[in-house]
Amino acid sequence: METTLEQTRVTNLVRLLNPRSIAVVGASADPSKAGSQALASLSGFLGKLMAVHPREREVQGFSCFPSIADLPEPVDLAILAIPAQHCVKAAAEAATRGIGGVFIISGGFGESGVEGAKLQDQLAEICSATGLRLLGPNTSGFINPRAGCVASFVPGVDRLPAGNIAVVAQSGGVNLSLSFLIERLGEGISLAVGLGNAADVTTVDVLEMLAADTNTHAIALHLEGVADGRKLYDTLCKVTPRKPVVALVAGRADIEEFAVSHTGNLMGSRQRTVSALMQAGAVVVETTDELSQAASILARRRLPPKVRNGVALITGQAGPGLLIADSLKSSGVEMPALSDETVTKIGTLLPPMTFVKNPVDTGRPGPTFPQIVQLVAQDSAIDAILVFALSEPSVLDPVKALMPAVDLTGKPVVFGTLGIGRDMDDAMKALRTCNLPAMLGPERLALAAIVLDADSRAQWSLAQQRLPAGVPTGERLAGAFDEDRAKALLRTYGIATPRSALCENRGEAIAAFQQLRSPVVVKIAATDIAHKTEAGGVVLDVRNESDLEKALDRIAKIPTVQPGRVLIEEMALRGVELIVGGVRDPSWGPVVVIGIGGVLAEALSDSMVRLAPLSRSDVAAMLGGLRARKLLDGFRDLPECNRDAIAEAAIAIGRLLEEHPEIAEVEINPLRVNKDYAVALDALVVLA
Amino acid sequence: METTLEQTRVTNLVRLLNPRSIAVVGASADPSKAGSQALASLSGFLGKLMAVHPREREVQGFSCFPSIADLPEPVDLAILAIPAQHCVKAAAEAATRGIGGVFIISGGFGESGVEGAKLQDQLAEICSATGLRLLGPNTSGFINPRAGCVASFVPGVDRLPAGNIAVVAQSGGVNLSLSFLIERLGEGISLAVGLGNAADVTTVDVLEMLAADTNTHAIALHLEGVADGRKLYDTLCKVTPRKPVVALVAGRADIEEFAVSHTGNLMGSRQRTVSALMQAGAVVVETTDELSQAASILARRRLPPKVRNGVALITGQAGPGLLIADSLKSSGVEMPALSDETVTKIGTLLPPMTFVKNPVDTGRPGPTFPQIVQLVAQDSAIDAILVFALSEPSVLDPVKALMPAVDLTGKPVVFGTLGIGRDMDDAMKALRTCNLPAMLGPERLALAAIVLDADSRAQWSLAQQRLPAGVPTGERLAGAFDEDRAKALLRTYGIATPRSALCENRGEAIAAFQQLRSPVVVKIAATDIAHKTEAGGVVLDVRNESDLEKALDRIAKIPTVQPGRVLIEEMALRGVELIVGGVRDPSWGPVVVIGIGGVLAEALSDSMVRLAPLSRSDVAAMLGGLRARKLLDGFRDLPECNRDAIAEAAIAIGRLLEEHPEIAEVEINPLRVNKDYAVALDALVVLA
Incomplete structure (x- = not known):
């Protein structure tokens, strides 16, 4: 049976992080050189250790070979203690020689400018073409105490005890900080990895490997930014039932970019990351101290x-x-x-x-x-x-x-x-x-x-049972979406909207008013007016034709490309107003947000997000996580909210985004909810 | 010059906590007895140590005297290792002998029922009459490492190093927990006291003493409930400029009693404590770990x-x-x-x-x-x-x-x-x-x-400069306060209210409408209707006489002892709505609260409290501490808020409470604020 490239990549990652043989390329006897420190750090290595140097026969007592090609066997790991500009050639040789993976000590890659980024791209290409794995560059390395494999050079790391907690950190410095904190708790580690630039080996790769690692009982995860969030989410959904994962996400004070909808403003990118991790079964904490403590607990029980x-x-x-x-x-x-x-x-x-x-x-x-x-x-x-x-x-x-x-x-x-x-x-x-x-x-x-x-x-x-992810329907929406069209689309997804009529002129408006139940709301219906209320284009509580005329007069004064066009809609019963919206996040894919409606809630950013598809228990957790959740339970003179109706709307918003990849954003603001139902009073659909 | 009782109390507290001589009453050679453990704990005591026992001549090598009266000198501290029922007599003897203070080991006082409470009251009476000081009862005691004075019996406390952090804890267990945490940081303590039932020596007493203690560079304070908050506040205002105080307040999940006003609901009793401590210059933290770390920092810098x-x-x-x-x-x-x-x-x-x-x-x-x-x-x-x-x-x-x-x-x-x-x-x-x-x-x-x-x-x-505390005016308000009377009172304190007219009947209402600027709001004015809006007694946006008639009809249907009585008021301009209120807290005295108006803010308990009198910087800190503070700066289409106008209203509410001790609660809800001014749209005054 042929081994696929993907299988090779998986095997080679295990070889890289649990090596039975290591070659230090650029080995040196000069203690100030990285090649010497690398050999010294590996003094406790339990497997075969050899050196590569063009001229030496022996370094620090280890046999030395002139090149990677000359190594007597394809080692599991080659540590490249050579300048950045020589690393691409060495990696190519390593791949040819059948080496599992490489770890690069020197800096000067993606983090350091255009030239470095080019070198890093070349390394990534070699990896994806051959199945060779690369840790870093720009990381403090990794420690596997059981194998005596110390591919890291801060003093003391060689004394980290073996145990059952794996550390997977985006930053090399945080990897070591966490490992030291775990040691202070009297616990040991199964593996501690700093991913650095992650040109090849990513968080997802290491998590997948650790899911099957019998020495790892809990995983302490540190993240800064997440490039392919959806893949991380899918991986964690599979890993967390087998191994507890505790996560620390940097960027607490993150500032959100401007977005068309309130929905966009309500979601910070860190909030999306934290929510997705929790949804995928991870425990999210706020400090390195909590992370080490939490991992130590969950590694035992x-x-x-x-x-x-x-x-x-x-x-x-x-x-x-x-x-x-x-x-x-x-x-x-x-x-x-x-x-x-x-x-x-x-x-x-x-x-x-x-x-x-x-x-x-x-x-x-x-x-x-x-x-x-x-x-x-x-x-x-x-x-x-x-x-x-x-x-x-x-x-x-x-x-x-x-x-x-x-x-x-x-x-x-x-x-x-x-x-x-x-x-x-x-x-x-x-x-x-x-x-x-x-x-x-x-x-x-x-x-x-x-x-x-x-x-x-x-x-x-x-x-909990989750609806299967929606599949793009094939139908592609196009053109501008005004409120009326947006609501029509929501209705096809089972979301209720008030009875209404779109009127092109005054005559149609009067006719519609006679058909609808009074009071009604009269809203400008023009594709060039995004913020209807701010423009003065919404008149509430219209009860008779004289009021209607006044409302139409007022709206007629607003300059627009579609003058006279209004949407007349029956007023909904009293209730609590929520925002339910969705955006397509570049990293996480379709994401649904639920927030309390109104300007105060927006000022507080009181909202919860989850990735689509949503389960009912996801929505329950979202509602339970709102700071103003009391409002849903019949607070003061407000009605109690029908949580099932909210769940249906939120699940539908997720499905809409999944089935229509051409939609960038969708928002119901407000969704008015009472004891019996939820109804979308305004809707916004933005295509990509 | 004669020594006052108060001076004696101060001197005796110093003698109690920094003793140069100690007598253990109930000394024993039986290691299972408290009297033996007490002597053993004091093995490192640097002063004179003696024992009291009716029959023995010597215990554990220390001279033993038959009674307190027989002691060769009035020791600074007598440790009473005798049953609860004998403690009152011993305390009286100690006072007569001129002893500084006593510390009681046994339980069985205020914490254990009616009989114990009586004993405790008797002890407190002896103290207040004679100037004798009493630590506890029901505490783990105190440690003064510099004096080698270990009046506490958990293993290891005798090894707590001397240093510059003082621990003052309401709970004996927390006192020891904090002391151990401080030791783990490599720091030492000047004094560690658990106050227990605090029958005589209180937090305030110890804080006053520590303010003058040159060995104490920072104070770690633990509080559960606060009986005389205003005294603690006044003391801290004097202590914190001299010594940094870090405080931990238990009861984070405290549930608030029902109150007439929203103001009452907005203030949790723990929130009042935390706010008062901060206002008095203390740093408030959330965990014992943070408390020990923070004290260790501030003790140095x-x-x-x-x-x-x-x-x-x-x-x-x-x-x-x-x-x-x-x-x-x-x-x-x-x-x-x-x-x-x-x-x-x-x-x-x-x-x-x-x-x-x-x-x-x-x-x-x-x-x-x-x-x-x-x-x-x-x-x-x-x-x-x-x-x-x-x-x-x-x-x-x-x-x-x-x-x-x-x-x-x-x-x-x-x-x-x-x-x-x-x-x-x-x-x-x-x-x-x-x-x-x-x-x-x-x-x-x-x-x-x-x-x-x-x-x-x-x-x-x-x-920051603070207005002097208000002095009761002597004038005593009485009788029921409806909205109109409440607003009239607020106006005498410089708080603006809309132009209005109180009307006893329909004729007066129509006449008033003609005098006021339309639109107006018509409100029921009956002393038996507390929640006007909920009762349907508020009609907004009345623009003509026909609307007025309808409004009066509607209000006339509400059953009340004062039918037909309405307040007609000019509608205020748009703005942000705040709640500004005050209550007379049984422990903290006049307290002012500022919150964002509306049901959502109430659901979130988004409010800040401070003790009166307020400075302008207090109000600035309150507004800056609101979670929804963005709303004050011209958020979305809301106007920017005049913070000076808010400050004037809040300061005035504090002054009103100070000058009228007969007022239990006062509330402006809402105070409507725009760029230019703040106006009280509704007001509530409740007399005690």
């Missing part, structure tokens, strides 16, 4: 997919317990009440007057502490248990206190503590040996539950 | 008071630099552009193609790094400098890189780094020895600048 998890807290000290409960509540994690049965049983184990709700405040832990943890863990409302106690080895052995509950129920029990100096190290190590996560400080303990819950909920949402 | 500081970042790695810039921008910290001169000079020190803006990305630090830091520090737009570089001792000595810039400019330069294991410890210690703050990881480095800026801005705001 996941909760099964569930729409919402109940978390219990047992604390030996009330004050820190309150802070933990604060963190959980602010993050929307539920702390359900314990059952009466649980409370009664715990009551027999604690002194009277002790606070037995959730949190359970035991006071300073006593001998019954392990039983209390077991009782709480057995409560059916509880999916995960947090235990906090200041370090008092003579009073509480955390392993003995927690392990029975884990053994009994299989539920995750996470310990949080604080103490002096290194006093806690033994207990922390003992916990980790039993695969029990342990966190330092109240809010970090809360973070453990927040992350377990977020992962479980994301996986639940990902598993 | 403060920025002078300034309305806004410029922060520069110099980074050896681009990726972490981007994350630092993200954190700064999300927190509203300014990173101004460097001057052309600075950029040009730096350009000569770095390879071409290097990114020299702010942040300055040097690439891996080279020999010119210290010069670059100096150049950036000399830039007049820059008040504080952050430097991030992964730990590479052979490439960068942080002290040598940073110290010259500090010496040259006096500006704070903060180093952030990450590396393997304990490799960085030497560099971190060396930095601290030079009083240079050092942070682990990108976001923590950003936190340093965020905290320095927040402290500086809070101090700037505190120093």
Whole structure:
């Protein structure tokens, strides 16, 4: 059976990142040279290590060959410690020799101007033509501690312990920062990669490889910009059910480009990235510290997919317990009440007057502490248990206190503590040996539950039935879209609009008014007027013919290429106004946004985005993520909103974008919603 | 000169927390007893230590006396390791013997029911009558490492190093948690106190004492509820200019009680606490981790008071630099552009193609790094400098890189780094020895600048001229307030209202309509209708007498004790609608709230609160803190808002509450604001 180029690429990536043999090209005995540092860093390498140098026979004790072609075997990895301008030739030789991949130390490529970009393009071409893989250029490299493979040159990286967390970072500096933070937590890494310019090997490639890597139990992902978002999304949808992925997205203060619709303004590019990652089942965090902590938790434990998890807290000290409960509540994690049965049983184990709700405040832990943890863990409302106690080895052995509950129920029990100096190290190590996560400080303990819950909920949402992606219909829309035509298109997608009539002149308008139910709204219908209200082209609450005449007079004064053309429409019932729109993102493809309507919501950018196709649970998550979500539930004198009707409109907007690739933007603003239905009061369609 | 009781209380608090002599009452040789543990914890005490026991002559090598009265001298501190029911008698004896203060180990007081509360009240009475001070009860105690005074019994507290951070925590558990976190940062404490039930010694007492304590350079404050907020506010206003205070307030997920006005709903009690602390010059953070980090920064350095500081970042790695810039921008910290001169000079020190803006990305630090830091520090737009570089001792000595810039400019330069294991410890210690703050990881480095800026801005705001607090006028308002009377009161405080007429019947209404400028709004004016709009009692945009008749008909249908009574008012020009209101908080006194008007803003609780009296800079900070602040600057087709007019209204509301203690709540909803003025369209006054 023939091996396809794609298969070769996959195999070669594994060879590059898990090499059994390495050649350092440009090896040197001069310790100031990169070729020397590369060899030194690889002193712990467990496989075959050889050197390439035109003249030397041996460097630092390793056999040296005059060229890549002369290597006695096709090594898995060639590290190119040679100037940029020689790298293209070396890569071509490596491909010919059957080498798996190359890693380039020197800079001077895409990041450094036109000449460098040319070199980088040539390297990428060699890779795509031959199946050779290239990491970087412009990266600090990678570390695979199990293989003793240290292709990175910052001091200490050779001492990163092997473990089960993979780091995949767009930036080399962040890759190392995360690896160091993970080491500080007492955890180890399976692989740490900085992708740099990503001329060949991308985030997607590494994620796909890690999905099958048995040493990797969780993936810590760092992203700056995302070039092919849709591919990343599709990959993550496949990877996250197998391996938890925690992501940190740079660019928090990103400024949005101007867009025709409000929809465009509502979506920051980072918001799209974060939303897509969550939709694909990843957990998104805000700091490197959270990223390393979250990955360390999820590498040990996941909760099964569930729409919402109940978390219990047992604390030996009330004050820190309150802070933990604060963190959980602010993050929307539920702390359900314990059952009466649980409370009664715990009551027999604690002194009277002790606070037995959730949190359970035991006071300073006593001998019954392990039983209390077991009782709480057995409560059916509880999916995960947090235990906090200041370090008092003579009073509480955390392993003995927690392990029975884990053994009994299989539920995750996470310990949080604080103490002096290194006093806690033994207990922390003992916990980790039993695969029990342990966190330092109240809010970090809360973070453990927040992350377990977020992962479980994301996986639940990902598993919900999703309509198949829409397929382009073949029919191609063209020409200008005014409101009337836009609404007609939306109606074919099942979106309700008010009864209306498009009138070319005053006579038609009067006739239409007699047919429609009063009151009506009269709107200018001219393809050259984008912002009808701002132009004074919308008259509300027209109840009789005299009002109608006045309205038509007023609109007639607006200069336009289509004078006298108006849309007369029955006024909709009161309701809550939303914006539901979609844009075709260059990286992420069709994206749907839902926001609260009106100028205030726009000023707040209170909106949620998801990639199409949407499931109903996606829309539920979007509505639940709006800061002003209270408005949907019958706030003050507003009606309760029909969430199903909103979901249908949003799903339809996604399908419209998928079936008509010629549409750049579509927007319903407002979608007016009450208890019974949702109706599009205005619509905008923009073709690409 | 006679010593007043108040002076005695102050002196005795210093004796209690900085004792030169201690007696342990209930001393014991049985290691399971509190009286034994107390003596053991004090093994490092530098002063005189003695024991009280009815029968023993010596315990653990210390001289033992039969009773407090028999003590050879009035010790500064008596630790009562005796059952709760004996504590009252012991406290009375301690007061008689001239002892400074007592600390009670046992529980069983206010936290444990009616009997305990009685004992606690008796203790409090002894204190207030005699000047004896009492810490607790129901607390883990306090630690004063310089005095070797460890009045706390969790293992390891005796090893907390002496330093310059004071911890003042409402909860004993949080006191210890914070102390341990501070120790982990390599810092030490001057005093760590858990206040517990605070029967006598309160947060305010300790803060006042610490303001004069030369060993304390920063105060880490933890609060749960605040009983006498106004006193805490007044104290902090005096303390924070002398010592930086960082505060953590529990109760983030606090649920607000129902209130008559929207104003009441807009203010959570935690929001009031946080706002008051900030207004009094404190820096408020969200986690114990941030609290310990922030205190450690401010203990070393403060920025002078300034309305806004410029922060520069110099980074050896681009990726972490981007994350630092993200954190700064999300927190509203300014990173101004460097001057052309600075950029040009730096350009000569770095390879071409290097990114020299702010942040300055040097690439891996080279020999010119210290010069670059100096150049950036000399830039007049820059008040504080952050430097991030992964730990590479052979490439960068942080002290040598940073110290010259500090010496040259006096500006704070903060180093952030990450590396393997304990490799960085030497560099971190060396930095601290030079009083240079050092942070682990990108976001923590950003936190340093965020905290320095927040402290500086809070101090700037505190120093702004403030109107003197209003004095009650003596005149007492009484009776019911309808809209018309409420507006009349507001007008006496300089707040504009629309031209209007209160009409008792239809004839008066028609006459008034003829006098006013059309269009007008017709509103029901009945003291028994609180929510006029919801009752259908407001008709807008009445333009002619026929409309007026219809409006009066409609309002006449609403059942009320004052049928036919209406307020007719000229319609105001378009503008942005705000809510400006005030309540008399039981703890904080007169509090003013500003929010965006409308149901959406209410759903979002988008509001800011401050204690009266307000300065103009307080109002500026309130408006700048609204999430929807964009709306004030001419967003979309809304007019720009006159911020001075808003400030005048808000300041007046504060003054009204101060001058009329009989007013419980006042609210302008909406205050309509445009470029020229602000006008109160509706008003509510509720008497207590």
